[in-house]
Amino acid sequence: MTAQRTARGDVAIPVPAAGSGVRMGPGAPKALRLLAGEPLLLHAVRNIAAAPSVGLIVVAAPPNGADTIASMLGNVDIPVRIVLGGATRQASVASALGAVPAEFDLILVHDAARALTPPALIEAVAAKLRAGSSAVIPALPVVDTIKRVGDAAEVVATVDRSTLRAVQTPQGFRRATLTAAHAGAAGDHTDDAGLAEQAGVRVDTVPGDDRAFKITRPFDLAVAEALLAFDGGTPASDAIVGDSRSIDPNVERGTTREG
Ligand code: CTP
Ligand code: MG
Numbered sequence: 001m002t003a004q005r006t007a008r009g010d011v012a013i014p015v016p017a018a019g020s021g022v023r024m025g026p027g028a029p030k031a032l033r034l035l036a037g038e039p040l041l042l043h044a045v046r047n048i049a050a051a052p053s054v055g056l057i058v059v060a061a062p063p064n065g066a067d068t069i070a071s072m073l074g075n076v077d078i079p080v081r082i083v084l085g086g087a088t089r090q091a092s093v094a095s096a097l098g099a100v101p102a103e104f105d106l107i108l109v110h111d112a113a114r115a116l117t118p119p120a121l122i123e124a125v126a127a128k129l130r131a132g133s134s135a136v137i138p139a140l141p142v143v144d145t146i147k148r149v150g151d152a153a154e155v156v157a158t159v160d161r162s163t164l165r166a167v168q169t170p171q172g173f174r175r176a177t178l179t180a181a182h183a184g185a186a187g188d189h190t191d192d193a194g195l196a197e198q199a200g201v202r203v204d205t206v207p208g209d210d211r212a213f214k215i216t217r218p219f220d221l222a223v224a225e226a227l228l229a230f231d232g233g234t235p236a237s238d239a240i241v242g243d244s245r246s247i248d249p250n251v252e253r254g255t256t257r258e259g
Helices: 001-007 040-049 066-072 088-098 118-128 174-183 192-198 217-230
Strands: 011-016 054-061 080-084 106-109 135-141 146-149 155-158 165-167 169-174 204-207
Touching: 001 080, 011 088, 011 118, 040 054, 040 066, 040 118, 054 066, 054 088, 066 080, 080 088, 088 106, 088 174, 088 192, 106 118, 106 174, 118 135, 118 169, 135 192, 155 174, 169 174, 169 192, 174 192
Parallel strands: 011 054, 011 106, 054 080, 135 204
Antiparallel strands: 106 169, 135 165, 135 169, 146 155
């Protein structure tokens, strides 16, 4: 792996990790909460560092969290920088982006909260960028039937889900694309592809991965614990994009559409 990293290592990963985790309930900032006995952020960074393309990780830390994070990540075997995050995810990404040296042309923004993301998904996004895309995001088909509701929570319409996708991170960009998108940002966006879209950039997709789900609520933490136990501690690096957990975004999941 070290040899491969020397050959590539051309990807920088800003990691927004500055959120407080309101939906997780009271407690420490989400990135510092424990998953199977270790901080969420440590799981996330280990999986990022296992992707051969990654040459630098820049963590956007929560208020007062930088020192804790610096000691937590001291043993990671690729360069890690830590910056202070902002009041919104977008501000945290901008802060981390500002600490990425100019030599990195490929930048993949990746949520700390997607702590179990297989390294192979990082490689898939990077590969699509190298193949010529300006912006690339992982996407999965939507499995639930989707309804639009009105002010009284009454159903107004059933939405055609065949053209809908749930998107994940890492979201990959050529440096110039991402910096221009952030510089020209109007309003707050929940993902970086939204900024690029607003700037008129074509955003391509690669098949997402169920394991790249965002750990948001206590239920998600329980699922993550179960997945780690299921793997018997096997690092996510052994997961393979293209297996049963990785679905082409253009293919409806499952055998029925009733979902
Ligand atoms: N994030 C960040 N800076 C913020 C807000 C969010 O860096 N001001 C990061 C989170 O740490 C997380 C990612 O953006 O890794 C996705 O955000 P989310 O899952 O919403 O995390 P939180 O904002 O912490 O959670 P909540 O919205 O429930 O408070
Ligand atoms: Mg949030």
